[in-house]
Amino acid sequence: MSGIKKLTLHDHHEIRGAKFTSFAGWNMPVSYGSSLNEHLAVRQSVGLFDVSHMGEIDVTGAQAEEFLNFALTNDLRRCNIGQAQYSLLCMENGGTVDDLIVYRRETDKFLLCVNAANTQTDYEALLDRSVGFDCEVKNLSSKFGQLAIQGPSAETILSSIIGEGLSSLPKMHFCEGNWMGNSSILSRTGYTGEDGFEIYCSQKELVNWVDAFENSQVCSVPWIGLAARDSLRLEAGFPLYGHELSLNISPVQAGLSWAIGWDKTNFVGRDALFEEKTKQPTHRVVHYLADDRRIPREGCQIMDPQSNLAGEVLSGGFSPLLKKPMGSALIKGTNWSCRTDNGWYALLRDNKIPIEIGLPALRGKSPKK
Structure with a gap:
């Protein structure tokens, strides 16, 4: 287990009976009991995931949008402030380096959530591609914790905890606030196929959020491990990098052409992807x-x-x-x-x-x- 990272809440999960496995360089909870029951809890009610292993990359500056439109496949001109957009980081030959979510926090300020195993690779690729653009790229992964509450009851429980209604927040949108003392991001996104929210906060605030969920007046939210996370995403048809996406599997091959901004005249991988789309993969x-x-x-x-x-x-x-x-x-x-x-x-x-x-x-x- 040498070199394997531990979550900030590792001991918390261990006390609650988590079984662990190595995943993307992290020691992650794979289940807390029956992964089948965990899966069904999310489909029928609610479940809580610790996804603090995910990477977060900050991109700011006058040409941040122009840069990201060059570096990524999707078109950020269609993404307004307070909106999230699914996109991909590709090579010139169309192969996939990673898939990710871009959050537009301000006109020239973006947060990227990337896969844990690819965080350093993504960061280095973005740094290389940013040369010549008036923007700054920072790897802030060590500063963020991330939780996901997913399931039909997620909105009711989270609204109760923060004391604010969330029914008007559309999917793939987010809001920011100081609900647990410092600034957090609540995003109506997820990886299960159910309604839900992903919470970005400081590492220190994770405990506060967890305490609120475990002692919710609506219901105590059960923890969900990696095994159920994988079966949930597979049922929903969501790709897992290294499986449905890879350096050898392009977004076009993966059925993700909708996440490519074909109207953009220049982005990394455009020519190869357009040829593949035209000639059939x-x-x-x-x-x-x-x-x-x-x-x-x-x-x-x-x-x-x-x-x-x-x-x-x-x-x-x-x-x-x-x-x-x-x-x-x-x-x-x-x-x-x-x-x-x-x-x-x-x-x-x-x-x-x-x-x-x-x-x-x-x-x-x-x-x-």
Whole structure:
């Protein structure tokens, strides 16, 4: 465990029965009991996540917007103050360095939330790309703590804690205030497919927020670990970097063309991504459900109805919502048109596991046309 970072609230989680695992260089709670029950708690009511391992990068200056529009795929001209925008950091060849959320705090002040494993890589890439722009890029990850409250009851509980209504705050928007003594950011965003909020605060204020959630007058909010976080995001069809996105899997292949500002004339990766979009990608990310009790895991081969190798599993798990195995896979672009045909299967130790390619579990089984 040498070199593995610990969360500020590590001891707090340990006291509450957390089991830990190494993830993205951090010792993270994987569960506090039954990960199935944790998953269902978020779908049916509410759950609390400690996501303080995530990275935060600050970008400020007169040309901050111009710089980020060059460095990232999405178009920040469509993002107003108080709004959040999903975007991607790509290489010139279109490969994905990371996916992230950009928060526009002021006209020339932005906060980026990046994946923990990629924080330093993202920071260095942004520094390199900022040369020639009138802006400053700072890695503030060590100064931030982050919690996420997710589920149908999230708004009611958080509103009760801060003494303010949040019903008028739209999704992908945020507000700032001094609810726990110092400035915090409350963002109506999440990684579960449910309504919810992500809270950015100082490391010292984490304890205050946690105490408020655990002693909420509405209900005590249960902790949720990484295992349920992964099954929740997979049901919702959200990508996990290193699986549905990577240096070898572009946003176009991952079905994220909506997060690319095609009207922008110049951004890193534009030419490669535009060519891929125009000529159709060589590979595509798909989601599937398995008609079996066994779960095809990452790396399992995906076979088309003619028993030809079509791709491989990227993420595999169990959907508590549908009570069956689910997953994502990268298949050849030539197989895209026949993805809705019957007869697809995954190979699991030479066993054929029937699968049906379609929408992610949370959104139904009918495939996109």
